[in-house]
Amino acid sequence: MITKEVIDSIIEYTASENVKLEETLSGYTTFKIGGPAKCLVEIDTVKQLTDVSQYLKREKIPYYVLGNGSNTLFADEGYDGVVVHLGNKISDIRVEGNLIYAEAGAMLARVSKEAQKASLTGLEFAAGIPGTVGGGVVMNAGAYDGEMKQVVKAVSAVSPEGEFVTLSNEEATFGYRSSLMRHTGYVVTEVVFELQEGNADEILTKMNDFNERRRSKQPLEYPSAGSTFKRPEGYFAGKLIMDAGLRGYTVGGACVSEKHCGFVINKGGATAKDVVTLINDVKAKVKADTGIELEPEIEIIQ
Template identity: 45%
Template sequence: MSYLPQRVTSRIEGKILYNEPLRNHTTWRIGGPADVFIEPASRKDIALLLEFARENNQPVTVIGNGSNLLVSDNGLKGVVIKIGDALGHVRIVEEKLIAEAGAKLGRVTAIAQAAGLGGLEFAVGIPASIGGAVTMNAGANGAAMADVVDTVTVMDYQAREHVLSAADLDFGYRTSRLQRLEAVVVEIELRLAPCDPLEIRRRSEEYLRRRRVTQPLDSPSAGSVFKNPPGEAAGRLIELAGAKGLRVGDAVVSEKHANFIINAGKAKSEDVLLLIGRVREMVRDKFGIELELEVKVIGNSGAGWLDAICHQGSKPLAGSD
């Protein structure tokens, strides 16, 4: 794809990079180049980019903090829009917290705590943007984003904004309607409850302590690779199937938490995919259970790639949800 024309770049306030390695934007530290990589600084920027992509028939990929993504080493065609810190304004209005989608969850939880608003502390330690967290319905400690979301403002690929209520979002375990819409999440309103900041802090510190004990936080990863099957923990099944420590290239099933695959050096996307395939096979052989991916696999294809994408479903055309 050619560079963006000057008539577009001159109107964009955010950062524009060409052939930007996406490994710089994923917590797995894996991912090839994006033709055009943009971190918008305003909704106007997003609208301009969507218009450009539509007029030039370019694919659009939206990412947040890249903490649930396996991006192909072959990279991504078209325009990658990263909703990051430049769109991360957070404000409190009475008992509501209103955050732009790029705000990091760590910052949002700290602001809620300082304002004496409770209910979000379950999410401390999830290295997400709040837009990604709502899209994934991220959860931990017995709660999930669905419990606190009031409304979500999205911009569809025709650059029209819509305010969706929680009831519109079809939240489920690590899923929401947002994963099936061709739309960019731009703002989220959370409904929180007054609570003693010291109590919020106590709970948050306990959740963080548990994470440090149970998760390999010193190595690049994307958190849990597989969803937990009903009534089961994927990590337990993987461990019992004997897959802990299994390695393909520099991709390794963590010894500390079997549902994490860590990048022990220069892991390639294909290493991770092969390892995912082996773990799945071992669990299927031992328990007859087919593990479903929690991480999202994106990027330019190879054969294994296509297979992994088929296991996670794909987006229908805009409006056909």
């Protein structure tokens, strides 16, 4: 329950203008879907993030840490807890030799650009991923020839027990679109990337090439949360969906993209219910045709 006492405590750790009640979440996700959050708190500093998450953990209050919302589908009914939103204020980036220190709210595209400017190679793959550093490491985001696992040296976080900890790459136990942080409720505050020296022009060319490939193959003109399903081992979700005859398959405002069948897009006015129904229909048809179980990559918060 989000009582007045809870709200007052969150205000104490932040400021009254940072705390919003019954805030509609559709504006905070790239899917443009989602009802109101009981409480949404905008985080301005790492200290606020640490204090608020420690408090919520201690009091066992349901919360959801939201970066850029590019992998998140909130329910039409909204979220009955506290959404901890990392705005662009907790987004400092610092380059030291071949290390980059980036706060959790920094956009991956910016970190990638800073790496390029410093002639550091390794983060080109992240240039077009529309998420934050926090969301990126939690998801072990990846594309083309890279994933976070290859470039993360350390992750600073608040542990499930409320302790401030630093995890090494090994301790973060990255897997395909997964990490220790994703499954056990660590709140990421800062990430250290370790990159290699490279040539700034070559790095830029690679970033531009990756971004051009995205523009030509992905339905970036529509709201979505990127690839809806994980890649089943040995297959491509988009190809399985296309082969199942589901290109353009529509439920309400949600639709399997005709440009890239791996993306569910919001063609206009889609509800979370439309998206979830469509996902279930796609899973059932692919399973019936091939025996393969598709698993959502996106976070569905019901």
